[in-house]
């Protein structure tokens with residue numbers, strides 16, 4: 153059994169609002185070619201297995217995994233698709249390598265959000281068909297319900313949550329990949345149109361298109377291929393109650409469980425030892441809720457940490473230096489790809505003007521979005537201890 | 538209803554009269570897929586009454602519908618080639634069942650057409666017409682019948698069907 157697994161190559165297309173010039177296959181092909189080059193693979197034939205991350209109803213094609221091999225160079229190779237975020241894909245690929253059956257495994261996720269004309273309806277189709285769906289209300293109200301509960305029980309303020317938007321959109325100004333960078337203020341965020349109160353438009357990540365491919369390898373292969381392998385040191389995943397009627401509204405249990413699992417595996421006793429965090433922030437309050445759920449801050453303490461500047465690039469626990477989803481965009485199953493990509497860039501020392509002075513270890517968290525309670529946490533390190 | 542089977546059978550009437558508890562669903566899922574560089578140019582060709590293919594200069598293989606990269610050698614070593622609008626039936630089926638499972642008298646004929654100019658075993662799925670269903674056979678030479686020019690939309694249905702040459 154191969155003990156250690158690393159990311160040895162990344163490739164991606166520039167995220168954009170629309171990508172009318174290319175099909176999803178052509179977009180993924182571009183990302184794959186770049187990733188294989190980045191991993192110094194002699195040929196796509198060296199890859200042993202492939203994992204795609206896609207949801208049939210979002211793609212608009214049933215049994216979508218049938219359509220993934222060509223653009224990855226995976227013809228007649230083991231391929232499977234999971235309906236989950238790219239971080240879930242990374243941990244599936246890691247497990248494949250750890251079995252010892254495969255040395256090199258590729259993970260792919262993309263967003264053609266612009267091609268799905270009725271996103272909210274498709275999202276509604278994830279609700280219970282008998283007692284939730286017939287109410288026929290845009291399911292994003294779930295963000296409003298959760299935010300309300302979270303604020304009420306943690307005493308987190310609207311200003312603190314608006315501060316997440318200001319920070320992340322500002323961070324995005326230093327990220328070429330960001331689709332929605334902006335210099336904004338707490339006042340402006342608070343004045344933005346309410347969409348699902350107490351949630352506002354400015355606090356809701358907007359969708360974008362893009363494709364991402366990651367190449368993973370076992371220790372021996374990784375050391376041969378890459379001078380700067382990014383080691384996956386711990387991973388966890390969990391789903392809480394699917395029903396809206398019984399779920400826990402103030403704490404993200406999936407995040408708590410996933411983080412606990414990943415930290416234990418990585419032998420990290422104190423989460424504060426980790427240098428920086430890339431966290432799902434598709435709604436601004438989610439960043440604070442997630443930080444509390446993974447145990448970085450106590451209940452009701454993340455908002456204060458934000459106001460103290462602790463989550464800033466130069467703070468004690470830098471969070472979403474990439475610009476997060478608020479700054480970079482929400483990319484369907486590739487949402488976690490921007491999280492993982494930022495980790496790779498920072499740990500390799502390739503983050504340019506937003507390079508952190510201390511970037512040896514990182515934690516990334518993805519959430520599968522409304523209406524799910526599914527998440528994954530991965531921890532990464534620049535070196536093997 | 539099969540009288541020889543045991544149990545209490547549900548009737549269509551029971552469903553129609555709402556005596557069976559069910560919830561109706563409609564995904565209301567609408568898409569607009571970007572066709573991209575490969576299929577986009579192919580569809581534009583159909584609008585002009587042409588069939589485009591691509592040739593991989595590495596694998597020496599010509600395919601249609603065309604693609605801007607070769608899935609086998611994974612290169613972009615591609616040349617566009619205009620193909621003939623004739624081909625050969627590679628395989629076919631006479632379809633006697635409608636969407637609602639009712640039987641139809643005159644079958645739809647689905648077929649894979651190997652378009653002339655492509656490598657062996659390469660072609661696309663389409664329909665045959667203007668032919669006696671019983672006379673269709675593998676190896677039959679066929680030609681594309683396009684819609685009138687002004688009716689073409691840049692869709693695969695710009696070819697109405699294929700008929701024997």
Ligand SMILES: [Zn+2]
Nearest residue numbers: 593596607610
């Ligand atoms: Zn080729």
